Amino acid sequence: MRVRPKKSFGQHFLKSGKVVRAIIEAAEIVQGETVVEVGPGTGVLTRALVETGARVIAIEADRDLIPSLEADFGDTIKLVCADALHFDYSLLPTAYSLTSNLPYNVGTEILKRFLTAKHPPSRCVVMVQKEVGERMLAAPGKMSLLSVAVQLYTDPKRVINVSSGSFSPPPKVDSVVVRLNWNPKTQHPEAVIALAKAGFRARRKQLHRNLADVGVKTSEETKAWLLSRGLPETARAQELSLKDWIDLCYNTSGYGRISPPDV
Numbered sequence: 405m406r407v408r409p410k411k412s413f414g415q416h417f418l419k420s421g422k423v424v425r426a427i428i429e430a431a432e433i434v435q436g437e438t439v440v441e442v443g444p445g446t447g448v449l450t451r452a453l454v455e456t457g458a459r460v461i462a463i464e465a466d467r468d469l470i471p472s473l474e475a476d477f478g479d480t481i482k483l484v485c486a487d488a489l490h491f492d493y494s495l496l497p498t499a500y501s502l503t504s505n506l507p508y509n510v511g512t513e514i515l516k517r518f519l520t521a522k523h524p525p526s527r528c529v530v531m532v533q534k535e536v537g538e539r540m541l542a543a544p545g546k547m548s549l550l551s552v553a554v555q556l557y558t559d560p561k562r563v564i565n566v567s568s569g570s571f572s573p574p575p576k577v578d579s580v581v582v583r584l585n586w587n588p589k590t591q592h593p594e595a596v597i598a599l600a601k602a603g604f605r606a607r608r609k610q611l612h613r614n615l616a617d618v619g620v621k622t623s624e625e626t627k628a629w630l631l632s633r634g635l636p637e638t639a640r641a642q643e644l645s646l647k648d649w650i651d652l653c654y655n656t657s658g659y660g661r662i663s664p665p666d667v
């Protein structure tokens with residue numbers, strides 16, 4: 405199928421069979437399971453998904469791609485012409501997985517919709533910009549708000565690094581495929597994320613300062629808590645582990661009406 409890729413839709417079509425195979429292998433699809441794909445594009449990954457015996461629901465925002473997808477796949481997939489940012493996620497089945505080469509400009513936003521949906525995917529195998537993937541996978545010392553958010557809901561693993569030459573047209577940056585296994589660490593992810601947002605407010609500032617600036621905790625309280633966790637008083641938000649964030653949330657009034665830390 406010949407299409408002119410559109411920048412506005414972040415269209416970079418996969419042309420590497422090796423990468424498609426790596427995605428399919430990592431997705432560990434069981435015959436008959438439902439797989440959601442956001443942005444089927446020209447259908448390269450969609451074709452491979454159908455071949456696994458999955459029931460594919462493909463959500464594509466670009467109307468111009470719909471006729472050829474319909475012609476290529478007919479009734480073998482459920483094709484939805486919709487913007488995944490404004491899609492009604494309650495329409496998704498209760499059990500499914502997500503496998504997608506996500507549109508980069510809105511990839512994290514789309515992922516957020518899935519992770520916070522009433523019925524989240526049991527696992528996601530998604531291609532994202534390398535730098536975004538690295539943040540999802542980060543360990544204490546390099547954590548960011550995205551690391552905290554993704555790791556609160558899932559256990560992320562790297563599947564494969566993908567060079568920009570694997571796409572047509574090639575994007576400016578390299579990519580990475582990550583697999584996120586659903587594994588929520590707390591009953592109250594929103595509270596922990598709200599607290600982490602305050603902690604990461606100004607990246608250069610120490611944690612106690614950021615929290616004091618928004619009136620969440622006094623500097624003295626934060627410093628005492630940091631020492632109790634074996635962290636320096638001068639720690640910055642990126643140094644905290646997921647367990648630290650959950651503990652801090654539990655220990656902070658206003659954010660504290662949550663059940664005890666359960667990791």
Ligand code: SAH
Pocket residue numbers: 413414415416417418419442443444445446447448449463464465466469486487488489504505506507508510
């Ligand atoms: N999966 C294909 C295409 C990836 S490019 C491949 O690997 O070759 C990203 C795709 O997402 C494009 O088809 C683009 O039109 C689509 N897209 C972009 N924004 C979208 C959105 N908000 N909702 C759904 N699809 C979107």
